[in-house]
Amino acid sequence: MVELRRITPVILSGGSGTRLWPLSRAGKPKQLLSLTQDETMLQLTARRTVDSDRFAAPIIVANARHAAMIAEQLAAVGAGGATVILEPAARNTAPAIALAALHAAPDALLLVMPSDHVIADVDAFLAAVDATAPVVEQGWLATFGITPDAPEIGYGYIRAGAEIAPGVRRVERFVEKPDRATAEAYLAEGCYAWNGGIFLFRADAYLAALDAHAPAIVAAARAAMAAARTDGNEIRPDAAAFALSPDDSVDYAVMERAERVVVAPVEMGWSDVGSWDALHDLADKDAAGNVHHGSVIAIDTSGCLIRSDGPVVAAVGVSDLIIIATKDAVLVLPRGSSQDVKRAIAALKRDGHVTLDH
């Protein structure tokens, strides 16, 4: 049996997602916002790992720009002992995890988690981690597969093969985001899971896989960590060295190429909170299906998500709208079409609007 306290949570906070614009900005992205509860997504993620019987102190890999906010948010949930690796540039997840793996002990089990996902059933998640750890201990790379409940076209899928331990199956293949018909076929077939971006592997196994499949990434990460500056819990990898790393995801660089890869399918009330629609789905609603947050006057509304982090929003007689207001930007679109925020963002970029960034 693996000694569970050797599991080191690695929380990836490098995203600057715009799918929740106008609330999410490069200067304060989704993971640093309070969306589903009073605590931020990062805080909720860190809190999941504040368990010294089970977990070592976490490693957060984050954008250097957010250092102060992150330190403050972690301290507020008793995770002030976390190591924070501050990326001098964004190079996607494969290099970010490499930095953490190089900092950790070689035999540490790294539980890699995005900082902005909801896991409603933490017990189910931890049970899957427990089931997967012995396999990972032997050098396998594990991904946690989200059991689909709908034919989603926004996620990559994993086809699970033979079970090699209870609840742990060999990955037969990763598949790209499917079209609708394919997604429906996957759902019907039953042996597919969504790729949720949550991983468990030994630090040395991950680095070995990088050496084999993405040597330029691990070389850049090694050089960056060798020349890193450390200040208390904060590690600042060398910028010039890290800048040489290719930009690639852990999925493409490692998981889809490595030999010994397993998937642990799990039902754990997972959501990547990847859109305003997803947030409406997750939230508690009033009798008319509304979700209101902040300074909102809503009269005769139904099925709406109305949120203000700035001006008072008064809505009368509207249905199935998403209305998000901040002090410098307001988004209005029909519920069910919140992916269209990217069209608004494209137009804002074209016009040079600063509301995308600060």
Next chain:
Amino acid sequence: MVELRRITPVILSGGSGTRLWPLSRAGKPKQLLSLTQDETMLQLTARRTVDSDRFAAPIIVANARHAAMIAEQLAAVGAGGATVILEPAARNTAPAIALAALHAAPDALLLVMPSDHVIADVDAFLAAVDATAPVVEQGWLATFGITPDAPEIGYGYIRAGAEIAPGVRRVERFVEKPDRATAEAYLAEGCYAWNGGIFLFRADAYLAALDAHAPAIVAAARAAMAAARTDGNEIRPDAAAFALSPDDSVDYAVMERAERVVVAPVEMGWSDVGSWDALHDLADKDAAGNVHHGSVIAIDTSGCLIRSDGPVVAAVGVSDLIIIATKDAVLVLPRGSSQDVKRAIAALKRDGHVTLDH
């Protein structure tokens, strides 16, 4: 023939309308906003009377709180020579006009106009003024009746009787805002006009009518003007004296009670811009029926009025919505229901929101 240059425009700027909230506020109400064009409603109204062949310098009766904005706006349209009577308190239109009448020469013809109405066909308006002036010269009180083009239930109506001069008819009676069926009957009957709140009368005739029908108003106005402070073009009636005036409209206090009252029906592209819907109706629209103003990103929208005087507003895939944004408040409601802004305002009042006032 009357000497037209004896006509003194009296522009009433005392309103603090909330029907165009959140743009219109007590601190900067509708008449001081640019709504239909780059110039404000007050500026457009004043500009109508900048014609020294036809008009004497106008008298503006306004809320003392707006003195600086009014002086600036008038100067910008070449009406800096206007007399501005700054009301120390709001007492409705009858006392406001009394102040102007007491300032004017007794035989001046006062052309009383709200400061926040649109008149698209100024030539038609001036022709009606010309037709009415000789009758008014003889002591009649005249109102300009807006020829109805729809069974509006939001206006009072005037039933016109016998013609006593070309285009000028005796008022048979004033009627309150009708219900729908009554409004339709009025429209079908053809001898009704909307009461648009635009008047022409001699100063002495108006004061005599006030003496007869509302003596407390004229007494308070006389006392307030007798003790007024004058500073350049600005007249500040005495606050304590004016506070004693009853609060009443010119319609109720005078027009509906006086004996010799005429109406000049006129088609002049009039609108009181009394709602966001009215503003959408008035404005130039794009091919999809949208009216956009300010910092607005609109994609796949149709039939919308979207206006921002503050944050950028991004709307995608919405139809027939009114979206009005300012730096501290956002209003969203379906087009056609903009009267519901009053329900939002009632809720805001209940919650003590400051966005109603400043």
